[in-house]
Amino acid sequence: MASAPAKRPVLVTIGNPNTGKSTLFNALTGLKQRVGNFPGVTVEHVVGTLALSCGEVDVVDLPGTYSLSAQSPDEMVTVDVLLGRVAEVGRPDAVLLIVDATNLRRNLFLASQVLEIGLPVVIALNMMDLCETQGVRLDLARLGAALGVPVVPIAAAQGTGLDALRAELARAVAGEGRISPLRINPALRSAATELAAELEARGVPAAPPEIERALVDEQGYAERRLTERAGGELTARLQTVRQALSQGRSLATMEARDRYGWINGVVGAVEQREAREPGWRETLDRYLNHPVYGSIAFLLSMAIVFQSVFAWATPMMDLIEAGAGTLGDLVRSAMPDSLLRSFIIDGVIAGVGSVVVFLPQIVLLFAFIIVLEDSGYMSRAAFVVDRLMRWCGLSGQSFIPMLSSFACAVPGIMGTRVIGNPCDRLATILAAPFMTCSARLPVYALLIAAFVPQKTWFGGLLNLQGLVLLAFYLLGMVGAVFTAFLVNRIAFRGPRSRFLLEMPPYRMPQLRSVAVKLLARVRIFMKRAGTIIFAVALVIWSLASFPRVGGGDGQPAAAPAIADSYLGRMSRTVSPVFEPLGWDWKVTAAVIASFPAREVVIAVLGTLYAVEDADAGGEQRLVDRIKAAKRADGSPVYTLPMVLGLMVFYALCLQCISTLAVIKRETNSWRWPVTAWLYMTTLGYLGAFACFRFGSALSG
Amino acid sequence: MPVTLASLAPGQRGIVSGYAQDDAFTQRLMQLGLIEGSEVEVLRCAPTGDPIEVRVMGYALSLRRSEAALIEMDEVR
Numbered sequence: 001m002a003s004a005p006a007k008r009p010v011l012v013t014i015g016n017p018n019t020g021k022s023t024l025f026n027a028l029t030g031l032k033q034r035v036g037n038f039p040g041v042t043v044e045h046v047v048g049t050l051a052l053s054c055g056e057v058d059v060v061d062l063p064g065t066y067s068l069s070a071q072s073p074d075e076m077v078t079v080d081v082l083l084g085r086v087a088e089v090g091r092p093d094a095v096l097l098i099v100d101a102t103n104l105r106r107n108l109f110l111a112s113q114v115l116e117i118g119l120p121v122v123i124a125l126n127m128m129d130l131c132e133t134q135g136v137r138l139d140l141a142r143l144g145a146a147l148g149v150p151v152v153p154i155a156a157a158q159g160t161g162l163d164a165l166r167a168e169l170a171r172a173v174a175g176e177g178r179i180s181p182l183r184i185n186p187a188l189r190s191a192a193t194e195l196a197a198e199l200e201a202r203g204v205p206a207a208p209p210e211i212e213r214a215l216v217d218e219q220g221y222a223e224r225r226l227t228e229r230a231g232g233e234l235t236a237r238l239q240t241v242r243q244a245l246s247q248g249r250s251l252a253t254m255e256a257r258d259r260y261g262w263i264n265g266v267v268g269a270v271e272q273r274e275a276r277e278p279g280w281r282e283t284l285d286r287y288l289n290h291p292v293y294g295s296i297a298f299l300l301s302m303a304i305v306f307q308s309v310f311a312w313a314t315p316m317m318d319l320i321e322a323g324a325g326t327l328g329d330l331v332r333s334a335m336p337d338s339l340l341r342s343f344i345i346d347g348v349i350a351g352v353g354s355v356v357v358f359l360p361q362i363v364l365l366f367a368f369i370i371v372l373e374d375s376g377y378m379s380r381a382a383f384v385v386d387r388l389m390r391w392c393g394l395s396g397q398s399f400i401p402m403l404s405s406f407a408c409a410v411p412g413i414m415g416t417r418v419i420g421n422p423c424d425r426l427a428t429i430l431a432a433p434f435m436t437c438s439a440r441l442p443v444y445a446l447l448i449a450a451f452v453p454q455k456t457w458f459g460g461l462l463n464l465q466g467l468v469l470l471a472f473y474l475l476g477m478v479g480a481v482f483t484a485f486l487v488n489r490i491a492f493r494g495p496r497s498r499f500l501l502e503m504p505p506y507r508m509p510q511l512r513s514v515a516v517k518l519l520a521r522v523r524i525f526m527k528r529a530g531t532i533i534f535a536v537a538l539v540i541w542s543l544a545s546f547p548r549v550g551g552g553d554g555q556p557a558a559a560p561a562i563a564d565s566y567l568g569r570m571s572r573t574v575s576p577v578f579e580p581l582g583w584d585w586k587v588t589a590a591v592i593a594s595f596p597a598r599e600v601v602i603a604v605l606g607t608l609y610a611v612e613d614a615d616a617g618g619e620q621r622l623v624d625r626i627k628a629a630k631r632a633d634g635s636p637v638y639t640l641p642m643v644l645g646l647m648v649f650y651a652l653c654l655q656c657i658s659t660l661a662v663i664k665r666e667t668n669s670w671r672w673p674v675t676a677w678l679y680m681t682t683l684g685y686l687g688a689f690a691c692f693r694f695g696s697a698l699s700g
Numbered sequence: 701m702p703v704t705l706a707s708l709a710p711g712q713r714g715i716v717s718g719y720a721q722d723d724a725f726t727q728r729l730m731q732l733g734l735i736e737g738s739e740v741e742v743l744r745c746a747p748t749g750d751p752i753e754v755r756v757m758g759y760a761l762s763l764r765r766s767e768a769a770l771i772e773m774d775e776v777r
Contacts, residue, residue, distance in 0.1 A: 067731040071724050105757040106733050220724065250722050256730035260738070291747040383762050387748040498725065498767065499751055500732070503760035
């Protein structure tokens, strides 16, 4: 093997959720971060660069976790990274363990597991500022002695203690760090070491900590993976070792009892708690979880979020669209008509514009989500709404992603990261694209204005057009609930959905921390989703712009009429497939062209009918043009059943390349975007077919 | 039928005495501090009565009633 170039030292950060881990990571590494997925799992890892006195260090931020037990490959990544099994990371030189000083007992459970792995560890004792207000006094020297590694008191949100932490990390990375001698269950470790030697002799290398997990987490992922590698007889061997170690109870029960026994001893010696009067946090909790006030607070906060992504973002989105239009006009006036000009205007500017236009919604929504998360309210909101969401086959944590999908499924799906249960998360990801997003609205608006009669009742309080629009919003919700039900009850009969959620104390969100997190998420969207959206926009542009017509005799070749372009030809070829829905080739072309982004249908219909209209010398609005469209036999193309069918198609179909790109990103596999696309397209086709046929039969 | 955490009213507290089953989920509950002998206090219920919020090991945790029903309790007061 060729020697690799000198690698930078690797530091791994690990800790419980809600310990300020990402705040500390951001404070240490600043914006020098890159995000990647580990192969084969949906967990993403953030790698940042930390400047220490000894040089720059790569810092790998692992997802927050309460223990090293793993039921899935996603959870196993943490153990694998610590054991140096992940090629992208390599063997860690040191571990930065974040512990919440105000919640020492529960935090020390994971800490004790990490300390036993056998790497140099530095403990950052976070939230020291809150200890004071909560009346918690800690004997840090004793705590450090009990844990056997350096303990550095910090307050990550305020940035205090970070210099001391950096100095300690520099020592650890330079090889002067300390490895904790902690062994809570020496018999378990020696049994694991013995088994490791046995497996090694059989050509199956496995580290003792991994075998410990296989022994303790019965039928967990560590055991499944180990028996896959070593053969089925290992299962019986593990069982024998378990029986020898346990005293009639499961090793899992013993582990919890032993670790908390040790923890209670340590905490009893180092922590002193003074009783304090209930502070504002307790008062706030009483109101925010109150049956009446809590529900009102929840509805109010959701109304603000919904309002912001819907209304506040619109002016900015209009501005971006107008900007893209102006830029296109500038290029049009500055360049002669050519393939290059068309490529720049219709391909590059329109393509990039279609990505950037989502930004205001994404920024606003994420800003709200991050503030709600950092303040601790997100857990309360999930708590209040869990019952309702469970009725729909989802969990309380699915609520915000589903709500934000009314604006756009892209930030909604990115927001599913807060959902811990993988099955609930997948159900939410697959249900979110059914919610009526802002891109469906212009399509509905055009078709309803053209074909649903203006009828009002009760002095204008109710009108038919509004009711039809509402019906389509409801249709989307029904589709979402149906899908969530399908995923939870039929596709995955795995472990039942659980709701185990820590309720962290309320904290004031820090501007800097929110800004860094927001920037990181926006960057992910722009980089990963942006490249795919852009590529597809180019493909559609090419299909609509080729083959070139004219040319020769020194004349430049021109763009073809849509009917003669590859897009037009394709549409006529496949239009028999859509004939049962009552669509002619033009509708088919518009629908095909709008698969990357559904709102494109209006622009394509506009172009298609504009050509016809120009021939007739008319100057009509699009609404009137499509009303007047006729088939060869003189019958109208757009009948009410066909139009309603078309709207049902748009309601149920996944015509959004951004959403597909984000599903791919969030599930780290092509399986789910492809499944979602096939499933939703099928539903859309069947829905449109049923609507057209029933409607046509009814109307004679 | 032993008393379970699900049957405690807000304000009541008790000591965990055992579990109705032994699997990956109860292991998680134990890792979060709900081990035999630890004191648990029910803080409140959600507006619809479910899930519930409890205090254990000095922090607040919420869980559904169906999950709390797996945790057997002693010395309820």
